[in-house]
Amino acid sequence: MPLSNRVNNINISPTSKVFTKTKEMITQGFDVINLSVGEPDFPTPANIKEAAKRALDNNFTRYTLNNGIVELRTAIADKLRKQNGLDYSPDNIIVSTGAKQSLYNAIQSMVNDNDEVIIPGPYYVSYPDMVTLANGRCIFLPTDEKSQFNITKEQLEKAITPNTKILILSYPTNPTGASYARKELEAIAEVVEKHNLYVICDDIYENFIYDNNEFVPFASVNKSIKERTVVVNGFSKSYSMTGWRIGYAAGPAEIIKSMNKVQSHSTSNASSISQAAAVEALIGQQNSIFEMRDEFERRRNFIYEQICSNAGITCFKPKGAFYLFPNIKYYLGKSAAGINKIENSIDLSMYLLNEAKVATVPGSAFGAEGYLRISFASSMYSLKEGAVRIKEALGRLG
């Protein structure tokens, strides 16, 4: 059967490939240290689970409003006002099946054929394929350690053409842990306004920011930026709820209405049980967020020191999220006894998986060759054991 051109133009998420191979090895009984995961290793807090149980017992099991229950959209509006200084009416908010669905719906609603969408790299794996599915054109803005993995105002200005429509921002960033200070965001905002661009800002890691750094939402930079920004966020990371599939977007009425249309013809409402649980996540105790953040910061400090102690490795110290993104270019072109030459980050990731039984994600999955992503959303035991195994395996490459 000839498949649609739309589908032929995109790829299965490259991180799922590593995930599948890792799962296969675990099923085969290998003792794999999994540092490839993109989710907190903590259970969902008890108060949230209790709220879901109550929802089930009360038979809160039917279709809800397509854009989400009023209680949840009101709780989200309160959160955005109190935590982020952003004023949205519940009507300007849509609840979706994960932040991913909000991103997808926003891109489907905003991108026309050949519209250019600027994506700073390294990027979250799904952005380019979502843009391609909408027949948009991805314009990548590469960054590296020298710019602390941040784009600059000048770099953005240079990439803009008459076809540029949207900038996708996300910080703290998956996979680098980079983040922006208010001044840097203001500089980007100037260019955005000057060229009449729209912004999709994915704030999903907002609560995991370290060293007392401040998270500044892009939409909060000024009023006119808020009017051209779609804020995407969710419960997966902050409340350790990846499997519950619940996220949301807030933005200009016209865009949110269109996203509601797209959603009404795909999944309809997000799970009623997850919505009830998400209300409790927002109105209940928030300690679990701070506990997770403190633990991630402790783990970041540990794994950063360990990975930097390997010969030839340089690494940006993540300001947030839960990933380390070391530069491994020193190891390209090297090999070990019985091992083919390591040509790229996929080879190195596969070498570590096969030889050290440590799962990582190759940088090329995020559009950045010569790097690996190491998740520190893994137990301290896994990080300690993983660091020892990585050092031993890298030491064999020459």
Ligand code: PLP
């Ligand atoms: N955005 C970023 C930057 C992510 O890293 C992820 C998950 O890894 C998502 C969105 C997806 O989040 P959700 O589970 O809410 O769909």
